[in-house]
């Protein structure tokens with residue numbers, strides 16, 4: 001299965017983004033409003049420059065929680081996110097997430113962000129694929 005199929009199965013296709021100069025508190029509010037665990041961060045020119053996830057905010061909050069409404073996202077995000085393409089396989093994406101300990105991967109096609117997949121999306125897609133195979137085998141056995 002390819003990442004493009006995973007994107008097709010997602011109920012919402014858009015990627016939620018935030019500007020690099022916004023504060024970390026604004027990012028938290030956006031994550032809660034949009035019910036997502038990661039935001040792609042864009043520059044004033046609209047280029048994707050980083051990724052900010054719940055884990056970055058948790059790590060920052062452990063030491064500097066009082067500054068959440070002052071510190072810009074640029075100080076907390078991870079620059080230059082690792083990305084996949086629509087033609088990356090599910091197994092390849094899972095390997096990247098496991099090896100690098102990420103739960104989110106932006107999807108890029110021809111230099112443009114076309115989606116974001118989370119570890120939850122991959123698990124769901126894998127389950128759907130496995131259930132399809134099981135049904136196929138059961139049908140095969142029933143008709144043998």
Ligand code: AMP
Pocket residue numbers: 038051052053054055056077078080081082083101102103104105106
């Ligand atoms: P996550 O498990 O996705 O919440 O992320 C764990 C850490 O990896 C955080 O510091 C994230 O900013 C970072 N991270 C998550 N996804 C990516 C990615 N695709 N590229 C680079 N860093 C990432």
